[in-house]
Amino acid sequence: MPKDTGIGAATVRREDVRFLTGTGEYTDDITLAKQTYAVFARSTVAHGTIKSIDTSAAEAMPGVLAVFTGEDFADVGGNPAGWLINSRDGEPMKEPKRPVLAHGKVRHVGDAYAAVIAETVQQARDAVEAIEVDIEELDAIVDMNAALSGSNFVHDEIGTNQCFDWGWIEDNREATDNAIKNAHHVTTLELVNNRLVPNAMEPRASIGSYKASTGEYTLHTTSQNPHLTRLLISAFVLGIPENMLTVIAPDVGGGFGSKIYHYGEEALVLAAAKRLNRPVKWTADRTESFLTDAHGRDHVTKIELALDKDGKFLAFRTDTKANVGAYLSNFSTATPTFLHGTLMAGNYTVPLVYVNVKAVFTNTAPVDAYRGAGRPEATYSIERVIDKAARELGMDPIELRRKNFVKPNQYPFASAAGLEYDAGNYDALMDKMEEVADVAGFAARRAESEKNGKLRGFGVNAYIEACGIAPSNLVGVLGSRVGLYDAATVRVNATGNLSVMVGAHSHGQGHETAFPQVVAEMLGIDPAVIDIVHGDTSKIPFGMGTYGSRSLAVCGSAVVRATEKIINKAKKIAGHMLEASEHDITLADGVFSVAGTDKSVTFGEVALKAYIPHEYPLEDIEPGLEETAFYDPANFTYPSGAYACEVEVDPETGKVTVDRMTAVDDFGNVINPMIVTGQVQGGLAQGIGQALLENTSYDENGQLLSASYMDYTMPRADDLPMFAVDHSQGTPCTHNPLGVKGCGEAGAIGSPPTVVNAVIDALQSGGKNVTHIDMPVSPARVWEAMQ
Amino acid sequence: MYNFDVEKPGTIAEAAAAMGADEAQALGGGQTLIPTLKQRLASPSKLVSLKGVAEMQGMGKDGNTLRIGGATTHATVAADGSYPALSALASHIGDPAVRNRGTIGGSLANNDPAACYPAAALASGATIVTNTRQISADDYFQGMFDTALEEGEIITAVSFPIPQAANYQKFVQPASRFALVGVFVAKYADGVRVAVTGASNEGVFRWTEAEAALSTNFSASALDGLTVDPDNMITDLHGAAAYRAHLVKVMTGRAVTAAG
Numbered sequence A: 001m002p003k004d005t006g007i008g009a010a011t012v013r014r015e016d017v018r019f020l021t022g023t024g025e026y027t028d029d030i031t032l033a034k035q036t037y038a039v040f041a042r043s044t045v046a047h048g049t050i051k052s053i054d055t056s057a058a059e060a061m062p063g064v065l066a067v068f069t070g071e072d073f074a075d076v077g078g079n080p081a082g083w084l085i086n087s088r089d090g091e092p093m094k095e096p097k098r099p100v101l102a103h104g105k106v107r108h109v110g111d112a113y114a115a116v117i118a119e120t121v122q123q124a125r126d127a128v129e130a131i132e133v134d135i136e137e138l139d140a141i142v143d144m145n146a147a148l149s150g151s152n153f154v155h156d157e158i159g160t161n162q163c164f165d166w167g168w169i170e171d172n173r174e175a176t177d178n179a180i181k182n183a184h185h186v187t188t189l190e191l192v193n194n195r196l197v198p199n200a201m202e203p204r205a206s207i208g209s210y211k212a213s214t215g216e217y218t219l220h221t222t223s224q225n226p227h228l229t230r231l232l233i234s235a236f237v238l239g240i241p242e243n244m245l246t247v248i249a250p251d252v253g254g255g256f257g258s259k260i261y262h263y264g265e266e267a268l269v270l271a272a273a274k275r276l277n278r279p280v281k282w283t284a285d286r287t288e289s290f291l292t293d294a295h296g297r298d299h300v301t302k303i304e305l306a307l308d309k310d311g312k313f314l315a316f317r318t319d320t321k322a323n324v325g326a327y328l329s330n331f332s333t334a335t336p337t338f339l340h341g342t343l344m345a346g347n348y349t350v351p352l353v354y355v356n357v358k359a360v361f362t363n364t365a366p367v368d369a370y371r372g373a374g375r376p377e378a379t380y381s382i383e384r385v386i387d388k389a390a391r392e393l394g395m396d397p398i399e400l401r402r403k404n405f406v407k408p409n410q411y412p413f414a415s416a417a418g419l420e421y422d423a424g425n426y427d428a429l430m431d432k433m434e435e436v437a438d439v440a441g442f443a444a445r446r447a448e449s450e451k452n453g454k455l456r457g458f459g460v461n462a463y464i465e466a467c468g469i470a471p472s473n474l475v476g477v478l479g480s481r482v483g484l485y486d487a488a489t490v491r492v493n494a495t496g497n498l499s500v501m502v503g504a505h506s507h508g509q510g511h512e513t514a515f516p517q518v519v520a521e522m523l524g525i526d527p528a529v530i531d532i533v534h535g536d537t538s539k540i541p542f543g544m545g546t547y548g549s550r551s552l553a554v555c556g557s558a559v560v561r562a563t564e565k566i567i568n569k570a571k572k573i574a575g576h577m578l579e580a581s582e583h584d585i586t587l588a589d590g591v592f593s594v595a596g597t598d599k600s601v602t603f604g605e606v607a608l609k610a611y612i613p614h615e616y617p618l619e620d621i622e623p624g625l626e627e628t629a630f631y632d633p634a635n636f637t638y639p640s641g642a643y644a645c646e647v648e649v650d651p652e653t654g655k656v657t658v659d660r661m662t663a664v665d666d667f668g669n670v671i672n673p674m675i676v677t678g679q680v681q682g683g684l685a686q687g688i689g690q691a692l693l694e695n696t697s698y699d700e701n702g703q704l705l706s707a708s709y710m711d712y713t714m715p716r717a718d719d720l721p722m723f724a725v726d727h728s729q730g731t732p733c734t735h736n737p738l739g740v741k742g743c744g745e746a747g748a749i750g751s752p753p754t755v756v757n758a759v760i761d762a763l764q765s766g767g768k769n770v771t772h773i774d775m776p777v778s779p780a781r782v783w784e785a786m787q
Numbered sequence B: 001m002y003n004f005d006v007e008k009p010g011t012i013a014e015a016a017a018a019m020g021a022d023e024a025q026a027l028g029g030g031q032t033l034i035p036t037l038k039q040r041l042a043s044p045s046k047l048v049s050l051k052g053v054a055e056m057q058g059m060g061k062d063g064n065t066l067r068i069g070g071a072t073t074h075a076t077v078a079a080d081g082s083y084p085a086l087s088a089l090a091s092h093i094g095d096p097a098v099r100n101r102g103t104i105g106g107s108l109a110n111n112d113p114a115a116c117y118p119a120a121a122l123a124s125g126a127t128i129v130t131n132t133r134q135i136s137a138d139d140y141f142q143g144m145f146d147t148a149l150e151e152g153e154i155i156t157a158v159s160f161p162i163p164q165a166a167n168y169q170k171f172v173q174p175a176s177r178f179a180l181v182g183v184f185v186a187k188y189a190d191g192v193r194v195a196v197t198g199a200s201n202e203g204v205f206r207w208t209e210a211e212a213a214l215s216t217n218f219s220a221s222a223l224d225g226l227t228v229d230p231d232n233m234i235t236d237l238h239g240a241a242a243y244r245a246h247l248v249k250v251m252t253g254r255a256v257t258a259a260g
């Protein structure tokens, strides 16, 4: 029987009421008294030297209050990278300064070099047009190979366009080379993991405000990660003491990674608010979003898979160039390395993995983590090359994968890429996928398609990812400059309702519904009396934000720990009220009872007693009922899955139609299956978007050709089939209290190779010897491949 | 946007007079013009809205000719049954919001090289009626975003001779869903006309070889020996010239088959 409340219940999302009725409150909905408006002057060239900026005409325009240029921020800090990567030779990565406003040079189209603050947006826009700037255009560095070989640099002061040259696992390099040299068979594939524009529905927006009487700053901003934003602004960029800066991320309309990071616009509105002693608001328009939100992916990879004569994997060797764009965004160095290289063993017992990643500066928008962050790149490379190997060896692609899967009796399993998988059952996922996808019926469906002049292909994929990022001790060794715990406070009010302050930020994930389900289950009370508070650094103990499918696994665990503390204290109070030892008190259905008696008090009565401590043992128990916990996980969590896709290809036009898409995932225990299904569906849509539609293209001058929806193709409902989503095969995570793994990115990780494998299968069935097409697999690319 | 004035005339004469002002510009449904203004890519002094001009609204059949007022929306055309292939074309322009605002006059005046109506007008041998004259479709389209319209001239109506059979096949550009290649085939007693949009650097054009072949044998197989020259076809993010040339033939064949 499905439950209708608590853990496992498909509770309807309570936050949807405000989202669907248009009563959410996003940053741009907020208007502060005496608010002013910022508009940025942005470079129209990809690379150039700023010769001069004359702001005098702009300053004289009606309504203009101030004009800022890079000069105003020359003495403040830069926005840092959060992860130090060392190159193979031991040299630390190159870290050129990322200033608030471009200074000296502009480095990508959209790079802001000035900002106007005015009484209205319109006036600020007019004044931006009156800024006289002299930028001497330099050759744009766009292609990564050219960037590595040329003597034209994005950042002249570092004298190279290579940020780092990273090897993983460096000690395995020679052994991997030898395994490949001596193998029975080696399959090689060169592929591009296409750059993506995040396209959150809500563009970035920020309001800076300042209270002169106390020296306090407040930043309302579109962030997945308000505490990290505060930390970066305080410790690195503006030096505002953390206790004088409040960061509030109210409702946020999607992020997908792009709103994890701190951006220069946030620092600008704060500095301007102080100078003017008035609030300053900036809201990006869609063009600014395209040009300046951190993009995703953009890897060029050569992967080799060595196999023995039975199809056992002997080694994976990967050579990747990762585009980091013009500046290092906060997670940009972690994404192509530790979030990518450590997953390069996949679900397999392969003994050797070697990954080389060269990160390259170019005159393009910064690239950082985007839904999946490194794991989609790893999965795509592995699962495409396995598919190609199966074809070359004449083996069934499902059988080849099964032959190499880690088996259930092998956990904990030390992967060849350096991780310890705690739990999983990849064969069970594959079995379920074969059932749900009706693999047996494929031949008949193919025959039907062929009757209609279409080619039908079947593609499969097995993925593993690392979520719940992450154990601070581990990531610290690997170069992370932050800890990756999370925190929660459970506050029981006198009248028995609860506020739960969580460090994770919800911007589509449904925390306001799922987290109360956990607390309600533990306390045996109605989830309706539990309210989640998030996104405000002045209300929440601390947090490391929402990304890497970590909210439930890490912050949810902190909620569990804090609730356990509540229960422990409440039992003491109940024991006092019932004149029994706290050790004899049991909690069930919201009632504390003395074991073996009919004496009991309700949770509400205990809460009231905590706040009205009459006849209360003040010498033993403090009044009040509020507890905080920080939780730092012992390991990553390892969601995994088996996906299947069927496509139809129109051989005359090259158009690919996704006809069936099946996702069978192991997320461990599931708190709210409806929310999980929704997360997977969204991820699948994004993954299919990457596979077939989304093409971020810069021309040789560094102009973004796909800078609007007229040319950048977002997946739309009619591009997608009905999805078959199953998460019945969960193996609980062994090291967090809920046994959960994380589900936010899986769909975007598992689907791209599945779709491309299906397209290749379709073309092969039509007698075309096509072994690879780069994403997005557009009609034109399919048609060209068939010629 | 920059500031501008708005005028809302009630008659064609008033509209023409309003268009006499310096830097005045006609406003149809605004589906192209308003986004252009929002991006500050145009700065007219005055917009002359054609919405309120009753003479330019709606459509009517006179014998075998369908007359559509220049300010008639795509949705109105889509809902009409007198020229089914034209209504089908209108029903696939943009989304409901675009179809409820966008107008045939605005589409033909704009002459986007990937727009749908230009193919229908050219393949149907339509007549573009303005406040001052009548222009045959063959003379009207003069290249990408270029037409025979003079400064301030207003499209007040478009007359379509209704064909015996017709069909429009649109292979969409995946992002904008305008035509990557669109082909309109119309069969008249005196011959077949084929117009292609989306493909050429010179905007909508007639594929005369196909017209000749189809005029003797109105079936897709009549195209078998023909090829389309990729010279001067558009190459962009979504497809190279050779691909577009190939699609012209595929879509023409499909249009002929669908027209029956």
Ligand SMILES: Cc1cc2nc3c(=O)[nH]c(=O)nc-3n(C[C@H](O)[C@H](O)[C@H](O)COP(=O)(O)OP(=O)(O)OC[C@H]3O[C@@H](n4cnc5c(N)ncnc54)[C@H](O)[C@@H]3O)c2cc1C
Pocket: B025, B026, B027, B028, B029, B030, B031, B032, B033, B034, B050, B070, B071, B092, B093, B094, B095, B098, B101, B102, B103, B104, B105, B106, B107, B109, B110, B112, B114, B115, B116, B117, B153, B154, B155, B156, B176, B177, B178, B179
């Ligand atoms: C999301 C979207 C999708 C679209 N998809 C398609 C598609 O698939 N196929 C397609 O063909 N089109 C498509 N369009 C374009 C749409 O059809 C527009 O409505 C059309 O191009 C312009 O018509 P309008 O009435 O909106 O003109 P406006 O935007 O008002 O004006 C466009 C131009 O025409 C001038 N003008 C307007 N009316 C007249 C007139 N009567 N006489 C003289 N000049 C005039 C204006 O001054 C302006 O220069 C799409 C548009 C959008 C926004």
